[in-house]
Amino acid sequence: MKVLITQPQLAELYTSLADQIAAKNGAAENLFIAGIQQGGVVVANLLIAALQKRMPSVNISYGQLDITFYRDDIRKEILQPDTMNMPFNVEDKTIILIDDVLFTGRTIKAALDTLLDMGRPDKVELCVLIDRKEYRQFPIQADYVGMTLQTNKTDKIKLVNSEVVCL
Numbered sequence: 001m002k003v004l005i006t007q008p009q010l011a012e013l014y015t016s017l018a019d020q021i022a023a024k025n026g027a028a029e030n031l032f033i034a035g036i037q038q039g040g041v042v043v044a045n046l047l048i049a050a051l052q053k054r055m056p057s058v059n060i061s062y063g064q065l066d067i068t069f070y071r072d073d074i075r076k077e078i079l080q081p082d083t084m085n086m087p088f089n090v091e092d093k094t095i096i097l098i099d100d101v102l103f104t105g106r107t108i109k110a111a112l113d114t115l116l117d118m119g120r121p122d123k124v125e126l127c128v129l130i131d132r133k134e135y136r137q138f139p140i141q142a143d144y145v146g147m148t149l150q151t152n153k154t155d156k157i158k159l160v161n162s163e164v165v166c167l
Contacts, residue, residue, distance in 0.1 A: 003092040004149065004157070005130075005164035013146035017127060018050035020144045021096065032093045034065045034086065036111050039100030039159050043129050047098060065097070069112035085134055091119035096144075100159045105138030108166040130157060130164060 005013070013154050026033060031051070035044030048060055062084035096109055108126060115121060127144035132151050151157060156167040 001160075002091045003163050004166055005147070007095075010129075010164065012072045014050045015044050015128060017047055017129070017144050017146050018054050018120060021051060021127065022048075022054040025058075025145075026055070027149075028094075029060060031055075031060045031096065032063075032088055032090070033060060033098060034115070035062045036097060036099045036107060037064055037066050037068075039086075040054040040065075040098045042159055043100050044098040063087055065111055066113055067107065067110040067114050071112045073107070086118060089119060090115055090121045092122045094123040094125065095121045096125045096127055098127050100128070101130045101132060101157050102126070102140070102142055102145075103132045103135055105140035107134050108140045109138050127165070129159065132157065 021031075033044055033048060037039035044062065044064075045163045048062055051058075051060060064084065065086065066084035081133040084145060095115060097108065097115075098112070102108065104111070112124065115124060125143040131142055131148045132147045133141075133148060135151070135153055149157065151166070158165055158167060
């Protein structure tokens with residue numbers, strides 16, 4: 001296991017992401033954030049704390065999105081569902097999807113399919129901690145990126161114990 005991003009560097013990435021979101025949404029009264037299970041939920045929890053410091057008057061509604069049954073690889077293995085907790089209506093809202101690593105785009109496609117089954121958002125934005133853009137299989141691009149990493153296609157990049165590691 002090789003550490004790619006340390007905990008202090010991660011703290012800077014969360015600050016940068018919060019600054020990007022606050023700059024674009026500073027006039028908003030409400031933010032609607034959906035963390036994609038599992039890694040996106042961890043990122044979303046820390047990012048929301050950073051956002052609340054920058055935007056104390058903004059109401060942040062937060063949900064956890066389970067995409068298990070929308071994944072295109074579900075037929076290959078039996079997957080245990082995660083927690084689905086979307087305590088707000090997505091209809092006509094701008095939703096900020098949060099994930100840890102954007103790689104092929106398949107997870108984001110599944111998240112979009114999940115959201116659309118819940119209603120019709122006005123807009124969906126994507127925030128990722130790490131972008132591995134050279135391996136995209138779907139035309140998906142993040143609106144907010146903490147860091148872009150050059151990796152090998154076979155590398156497994158994970159958020160583990162407040163560090164980003166290559167397994």
